[in-house]
Amino acid sequence: MSVRSAWLLPNGQTREDTRLAPVGTYAPESEMRTRDGVIAGGAPFAATSAGAMSLQIGVGRALVQGTDAQGAYPVSIDAPAVLTFTDGEAQFARIDSVAVRVYDQLFDQAGQNLATVEIIRGTGSATPTAPSMPSACLRLWDVTVPPGASAGTGGIPWASALGDRRRFTSAYGGIIPRGYGLAFTGTYDGQYRDNGTGLERWNAAAGAWQTYPPTPTRPISTKQVTAAPLTTTGAFVDFTAAAWPRITFTVPPSGAIFVTVGGQVSNRSTTASTAWMTWRATGTYTEAHGALNGLSTQASRLIASRRVYRDGLTPGGQVTLIPGWNISSNTGTDVFVQDGQLTVEMVQ
Structure with missing residues (x-):
C-alpha cells in the first residue's frame, strides 16, 4: 500500500x-x-x-x-x-x-x-x-x-x-456526484448536486435542494359552467364558484405568470351597450376586474381570448383568480357572457 x-x-x-x-x-x-x-x-x-x-x-x-x-x-x-x-x-x-x-x-x-x-x-x-x-x-x-x-x-x-x-x-462550482446519503444541506446559493436521477440546485433563500431545471408546471384552467345571470348592470360582478370555479395556485420562484381569459360576450341593447368578461386576483397578489385584463364588446358580439403577463408576485405565495362579468344594460337582444375559460401559466 x-x-x-x-x-x-x-x-x-x-x-x-x-x-x-x-x-x-x-x-x-x-x-x-x-x-x-x-x-x-x-x-x-x-x-x-x-x-x-x-x-x-x-x-x-x-x-x-x-x-x-x-x-x-x-x-x-x-x-x-x-x-x-x-x-x-x-x-x-x-x-x-x-x-x-x-x-x-x-x-x-x-x-x-x-x-x-x-x-x-x-x-x-x-x-x-x-x-x-x-x-x-x-x-x-x-x-x-x-x-x-x-x-x-x-x-x-x-x-x-x-x-x-x-x-x-x-x-x-462542480456538480457533487451522488454517494452515500443525500441528507446534507448546500453551502452556497447555486450549488449543484446529482441525486441519482437528475440535478438539484441549492436555493439558499428557501433552504432546500430544488430540481434543476425546474419541472415544467402545466397550465391550470377552469371553465364557465353557467352563463352570467345578468341581474346587475353597470358594475363588475364575481361569478359564483358554482357558475365558474376559481383558480388557486402557488406563485412560482420566478414570481411571474400568464393569465388568459376567453369566451363569448355580447350586448346589442343599444349602440352604446357593453358587455365584459374579466377576472380579478386576491391573496398575496391583488388585481381588480377591468380593462387591464378583460374582454369587452360594444353594441356587438365578440368571441376572443386575451392573454396578459404579470410579474413581481411573491414566490411561494397563494393567489386566487376569480372570473367576473359586467353589462351596461339589459333591455335588448343578444346580451350574454358565456362559454368562458380562464387559464394561468407559470413562468419558469
Whole structure:
C-alpha cells in the first residue's frame, strides 16, 4: 500500500505526491472548511473480500478535512490496501469503519506525519452503531462484525456485512456526484448536486435542494359552467364558484405568470351597450376586474381570448383568480357572457 498526501510532509512533498494528490478539488463547506469526500472516477476505494477477516480497499483519491486550523488534505492511494479485522465480540455484533486518516504532528498527539487507510473499531452492542470519526478522518465503509466471528468460524459474511459510506466531493462550482446519503444541506446559493436521477440546485433563500431545471408546471384552467345571470348592470360582478370555479395556485420562484381569459360576450341593447368578461386576483397578489385584463364588446358580439403577463408576485405565495362579468344594460337582444375559460401559466 502506498498512501500519499500533499501538504503534509515537513520536508516537502515529492513530485509524485503532487501529481497523484487531488490538489485542485475544493468544494467549500463553510468560510474555512472544505467538503471532504471521494473523488469520482471509476470505482474509487472499492471494497472486496481478501479473506475470512480481511478486506481489500482499492485505489482512489480523496480530500480529508481536519479542523478549521488544519485545513483539508489531498490524499491518494495508488496501490490496494488489505486490512484485517479483529475477531468478533463474544455476545454482541459491532460495527467497524474503514477510513482514510491523516496524522499531522502539528495538530494531534500521534507524533507523526502520515496518511493511511485504517480500521476505526466500534463497540459491541445489542444495537451496534458505527464509531465516531476522529479529526482528519474520512469514512469509506462500515463493516458489521458478527459475534464470535473469526477465521476459524467462517469469518465476516462480506456480502451482507459491508455498508458503503463513500460520499463524493467535487471542485468549486462542480456538480457533487451522488454517494452515500443525500441528507446534507448546500453551502452556497447555486450549488449543484446529482441525486441519482437528475440535478438539484441549492436555493439558499428557501433552504432546500430544488430540481434543476425546474419541472415544467402545466397550465391550470377552469371553465364557465353557467352563463352570467345578468341581474346587475353597470358594475363588475364575481361569478359564483358554482357558475365558474376559481383558480388557486402557488406563485412560482420566478414570481411571474400568464393569465388568459376567453369566451363569448355580447350586448346589442343599444349602440352604446357593453358587455365584459374579466377576472380579478386576491391573496398575496391583488388585481381588480377591468380593462387591464378583460374582454369587452360594444353594441356587438365578440368571441376572443386575451392573454396578459404579470410579474413581481411573491414566490411561494397563494393567489386566487376569480372570473367576473359586467353589462351596461339589459333591455335588448343578444346580451350574454358565456362559454368562458380562464387559464394561468407559470413562468419558469
